[in-house]
Amino acid sequence: MTSPPTPPNRDPGLQPERTRLAWRRTTLSSTVAAVLAVRAALHGGVNAEGIIICALCCALWLGFLAVAHRRITTLAAAGTPPPLTPRHATTAVLCTVAVAVCAAVLVY
Amino acid sequence: MIDFARNVRLWFAPQEISEEGGTPDYRFSLANERTFLAWLRTALALIGGGFAVDQFLPDLRWAWRVGLALALLAAGVLCSLRAVNHWVRCERAMRQGKDLPVSRFPALLSIAVAIVAVAMVIVVLAGWEG
Numbered sequence: 222m223t224s225p226p227t228p229p230n231r232d233p234g235l236q237p238e239r240t241r242l243a244w245r246r247t248t249l250s251s252t253v254a255a256v257l258a259v260r261a262a263l264h265g266g267v268n269a270e271g272i273i274i275c276a277l278c279c280a281l282w283l284g285f286l287a288v289a290h291r292r293i294t295t296l297a298a299a300g301t302p303p304p305l306t307p308r309h310a311t312t313a314v315l316c317t318v319a320v321a322v323c324a325a326v327l328v329y
Numbered sequence: 330m331i332d333f334a335r336n337v338r339l340w341f342a343p344q345e346i347s348e349e350g351g352t353p354d355y356r357f358s359l360a361n362e363r364t365f366l367a368w369l370r371t372a373l374a375l376i377g378g379g380f381a382v383d384q385f386l387p388d389l390r391w392a393w394r395v396g397l398a399l400a401l402l403a404a405g406v407l408c409s410l411r412a413v414n415h416w417v418r419c420e421r422a423m424r425q426g427k428d429l430p431v432s433r434f435p436a437l438l439s440i441a442v443a444i445v446a447v448a449m450v451i452v453v454l455a456g457w458e459g
């Protein structure tokens with residue numbers, strides 16, 4: 222039995238891959254929230270307020286997607302991945318908070 | 330409170346964090362990032378729950394429906410803000426070689442979710458009888 226050859230700098234914990242998949246899962250969660258938001262906005266018939274909130278939620282979802290995509294690209298690149306920047310983290314969080322604010326407006 | 334304001338400033342200032350202390354092993358930073366993402370998913374799930382209460386329980390009385398939905402949405406907002414704040418605190422602690430910050434937020438969130446769940450059970454049972 223010979224063990225398969227391992228590249229010299231291989232990280233046995235697969236940390237970048239796991240982090241990439243965590244971003245994927247989070248994107249999926251935000252997609253679910255965005256779909257529910259669109260459904261809520263257009264449920265009671267199409268009106269101006271609903272369309273505005275719908276467009277806003279779609280834009281926020283796209284913003285989140287952009288952040289996740291940039292981070293995933295960074296993590297997929299070879300070499301030691303740089304840590305997440307606070308600006309990215311804050312953008313992701315602000316998108317989430319803004320969706321919640323849209324939801325509160327819709328509920329009322 | 331001053332510490333909190335300082336952390337809020339750090340949310341937007343990437344270069345200031347990297348000026349403190351030394352860079353930790355990148356695996357620790359990535360683990361911190363995954364924890365942040367897990368909290369963000371929790372927040373998104375709470376927000377989704379708020380939408381769901383509003384949408385899929387139309388027979389509920391207005392006050393209950395709006396109250397539960399707003400409670401879930403507020404929990405989601407708190408959870409996401411706390412996620413980024415805790416991430417910044419952990420990142421700073423790792424750079425400075427200090428202990429990781431402790432937090433009572435998980436316990437508070439568990440209790441809040443339990444209260445909402447019990448409220449839902451009461452509402453559903455009362456709804457069936459009424």
